[in-house]
Amino acid sequence: MSSHHIVRENQEPAMIVASYEALDEEYIGQLLEWSPTIIANDDTIDFFLAADIKVDVVFSLQERVYPQEQIQTFPIKKGFIPDALDYLIQRNHKAVNIICNALDEALETYCTLINIVVLSHGRRWVYVRHRYEKWKEAGTRVFAPENRLKSVVGLRHMNPNEFVTEQDGFIYLEFNADEYVCIGEEI
Structure with a gap:
């Protein structure tokens, strides 16, 4: 700017x-x-x-x-x-x-x-609806409530409500409800 x-x-x-x-x-x-x-x-x-x-x-x-x-x-x-x-x-x-x-x-x-x-x-939390899409580096931890997930792309499950990106690139989370979902990521 x-x-x-x-x-x-x-x-x-x-x-x-x-x-x-x-x-x-x-x-x-x-x-x-x-x-x-x-x-x-x-x-x-x-x-x-x-x-x-x-x-x-x-x-x-x-x-x-x-x-x-x-x-x-x-x-x-x-x-x-x-x-x-x-x-x-x-x-x-x-x-x-x-x-x-x-x-x-x-x-x-x-x-x-x-x-x-x-x-x-060390975490950034956002509230989103329907889906979450973002470019992430490999090995980045992402936090999402498993009971709200419909589909996950680019992430590997690690622990309850915790995932890690498999490679550099876009990750996708789609939710099974219309409400807002709180998603966390490392900063």
């Missing part, structure tokens, strides 16, 4: 950061390159403030004044991630990267409203 590329508001995925330790700092830096809307909580705000990274929103259980004046604060009502997703959806965001320690079951209820990618401890 040229340096003249114009980024429209809400065009790039927002970032919800529930745990900065769940993702390598270098990878977090890559996600920050496009200046996404950043949403933090009581556990992650100090990480951003110490690194002098602009935060847009904090969902908190306490009242606090932050050195960055533009930060909007909201009380946590349903839970940090659901509250943050509600905030983004109300403001017409189309996609979000969520950095957290574990997948939250509540995410499945938001899949139809916003494109969700979860980044957690």
